[in-house]
Amino acid sequence: MKLLGGLWVICAVATTGCFSLDRDAFTFTQYKLEVRIEPEQQRLAVRGTVTLRNDSAGAQKNAVLQISSGLTWRSIQADGKGLQFVSQPYVSDIDHTGQLSEAIVALPREIPPGGSVELDIGYEGVIPLDATRLTRIGVPKSTAVHSDWDQIGKPFSAVRGVGYVAWYPVAMEAGNLSEGRSLFEVLGRWKEREQKALVKIRLSLVTDNSEGPRTLLCGNEGDHRYEPGSGGQDVSADCEFAPLGLRVPTFVLANYEILDQSAAQIAYRPEHKANAEKFAQAAEAVTPFVAEWFGAPPGKAQVGELFDPGASPYESGALLLTPLNDTDPKLLQIAMVHELTHAAFSSPRPWIHEGLAHFLQGAYREHQESRQAALDFMGLHRTAIVEAEKAVTSERKEETTKEESLISATIDEFYRSKAAYVWWMLRDLLGPETLRAVLRTYKPDQDTEAAYLQRLFQAQSKRDLQWFFDDWVYHDRGLPDFLVESAFARQASQGNYLVTVTIQNLGAAGAEVPVTVHFEGGETNQRVEVRGKAKGIVRIATPRPPTEIVVNDGSVPESDLGNNVFHASAPVK
Numbered sequence: 001m002k003l004l005g006g007l008w009v010i011c012a013v014a015t016t017g018c019f020s021l022d023r024d025a026f027t028f029t030q031y032k033l034e035v036r037i038e039p040e041q042q043r044l045a046v047r048g049t050v051t052l053r054n055d056s057a058g059a060q061k062n063a064v065l066q067i068s069s070g071l072t073w074r075s076i077q078a079d080g081k082g083l084q085f086v087s088q089p090y091v092s093d094i095d096h097t098g099q100l101s102e103a104i105v106a107l108p109r110e111i112p113p114g115g116s117v118e119l120d121i122g123y124e125g126v127i128p129l130d131a132t133r134l135t136r137i138g139v140p141k142s143t144a145v146h147s148d149w150d151q152i153g154k155p156f157s158a159v160r161g162v163g164y165v166a167w168y169p170v171a172m173e174a175g176n177l178s179e180g181r182s183l184f185e186v187l188g189r190w191k192e193r194e195q196k197a198l199v200k201i202r203l204s205l206v207t208d209n210s211e212g213p214r215t216l217l218c219g220n221e222g223d224h225r226y227e228p229g230s231g232g233q234d235v236s237a238d239c240e241f242a243p244l245g246l247r248v249p250t251f252v253l254a255n256y257e258i259l260d261q262s263a264a265q266i267a268y269r270p271e272h273k274a275n276a277e278k279f280a281q282a283a284e285a286v287t288p289f290v291a292e293w294f295g296a297p298p299g300k301a302q303v304g305e306l307f308d309p310g311a312s313p314y315e316s317g318a319l320l321l322t323p324l325n326d327t328d329p330k331l332l333q334i335a336m337v338h339e340l341t342h343a344a345f346s347s348p349r350p351w352i353h354e355g356l357a358h359f360l361q362g363a364y365r366e367h368q369e370s371r372q373a374a375l376d377f378m379g380l381h382r383t384a385i386v387e388a389e390k391a392v393t394s395e396r397k398e399e400t401t402k403e404e405s406l407i408s409a410t411i412d413e414f415y416r417s418k419a420a421y422v423w424w425m426l427r428d429l430l431g432p433e434t435l436r437a438v439l440r441t442y443k444p445d446q447d448t449e450a451a452y453l454q455r456l457f458q459a460q461s462k463r464d465l466q467w468f469f470d471d472w473v474y475h476d477r478g479l480p481d482f483l484v485e486s487a488f489a490r491q492a493s494q495g496n497y498l499v500t501v502t503i504q505n506l507g508a509a510g511a512e513v514p515v516t517v518h519f520e521g522g523e524t525n526q527r528v529e530v531r532g533k534a535k536g537i538v539r540i541a542t543p544r545p546p547t548e549i550v551v552n553d554g555s556v557p558e559s560d561l562g563n564n565v566f567h568a569s570a571p572v573k
């Protein structure tokens with residue numbers, strides 16, 4: 001009966017009969033919000049305007065506005081006149097409470113496709129710690145709150161936007177954590193269509209308590225990130241995203257000290273000053289390395305301390321929210337490489353934006369220690385990629401869900417981990433200089449066609465990369481699975497040996513993969529291109545008879561690493 005009840009409510013606000021509700025009809029093109037935060041009451045009160053553009057094929061008489069279930073709609077107006085709306089709970093995991101307060105608004109006029117409407121809105125309520133969406137699928141509460149740590153409170157508030165807390169209005173179909181990729185797909189679609197939105201949010205603190213929090217942070221560009229107030233009453237911050245890009249509007253409010261250095265700005269609690277200094281030192285240490293790739297970063301990395309030492313770190317743009325634990329300086333450097341990459345380079349495509357930042361962490365690990373150390377570091381994600389590929393393949397067999405190609409990927413394992421490997425493979429294939437040259441010519445605003453990046457690579461390398469982009473970027477062809485089919489050694493002139501190795505790829509994605517021949521006292525390697533479901537042959541000269549042949553040093557993500565070693569037999573004389 002729940003469904004019928006919902007339909008009745010929807011029909012009741014329609015002026016002419018019943019209609020089907022299209023939650024994806026409108027793109028929110030502009031937000032102008034005044035947000036007042038009352039930490040003592042865990043409250044938030046918002047007034048402002050949102051502009052909605054009808055991007056559906058049909059005219060729309062109604063609009064949907066969704067906010068977190070702890071918040072209540074107070075007013076929705078257009079042209080100074082109150083609009084009729086019905087507020088109903090809507091179950092969706094895009095919010096930590098697992099539910100939204102959804103307003104279904106009767107618009108003052110029908111909005112044609114391409115047309116826009118500006119709504120004056122008001123809502124308020126509480127944002128307490130709440131991990132319902134996780135606990136109801138069986139995650140223990142003690143674990144869940146380390147991941148869903150958002151709340152307004154005293155002495156600390158931290159609230160992330162869409163995907164965590166709908167503290168500004170959105171509209172989309174429900175995403176469900178218990179249904180495969182559903183949540184990530186709806187959030188991915190929302191973020192993609194909101195990239196050009198202009199967001200202007202004025203945050204201010206309302207408190208009588210002069211001991212209260214005094215610093216407001218939001219992942220914002222420019223210098224206006226925090227305003228420590230004198231008496232604790234006039235703290236405010238302008239958070240402007242023009243355009244929003246891939247960032248998620250997020251705010252943090254606490255009694256922070258600020259460590260402001262040339263590469264990074266760290267907001268920390270006084271008792272963690274030493275750890276904050278370590279973060280700052282790590283940022284300074286990696287700045288030259290990041291600059292080699294992208295030039296001097298135009299902005300700084302932002303770090304804000306999360307009070308829960310077990311909280312999962314979170315990033316939006318160049319803002320990193322993380323506990324400031326006493327972490328190994330080498331690990332901190334790797335973390336700061338990621339944030340400084342974001343500060344220096346951006347792309348509207350998640351696999352480029354995030355994948356590149358993760359790739360550069362691997363490259364920095366190589367710079368710190370060795371190629372093997374870097375491959376071990378990246379290898380920590382290999383199993384997750386293999387599992388994600390399996391899950392995606394089985395989901396696609398069951399339903400008609402769309403392909404999880406890298407270029408439109410919405411799940412982390414793809415646009416972060418798999419993408420990092422794709423960048424690593426491109427570097428191995430074309431050399432670091434080509435990669436740097438491509439990144440220097442890359443213009444985010446020109447990346448509007450799928451083939452843009454491929455064209456840049458081809459222009460720099462003079463190589464045809466269609467097969468590579470087809471197998472790894474435009475389509476999801478799974479992962480390669482290499483095996484050494486055969487290896488024959490014969491004695492060549494001057495006591496050298498020539499080993500002919502045939503590599504078979506059982507997977508559908510091709511790659512250029514290193515083949516290593518081991519012999520007594522050493523090893524030598526060579527790269528061979530092996531397309532999907534095909535074979536490649538490579539001839540490698542060695543000074544002694546081969547003992548073992550190994551395909552793939554770990555630089556190509558592979559579904560099965562168990563069949564990569566071949567024990568050589570005695571050479572033919």
Ligand SMILES: [Zn+2]
Nearest residue numbers: 315338354357
């Ligand atoms: Zn990132």
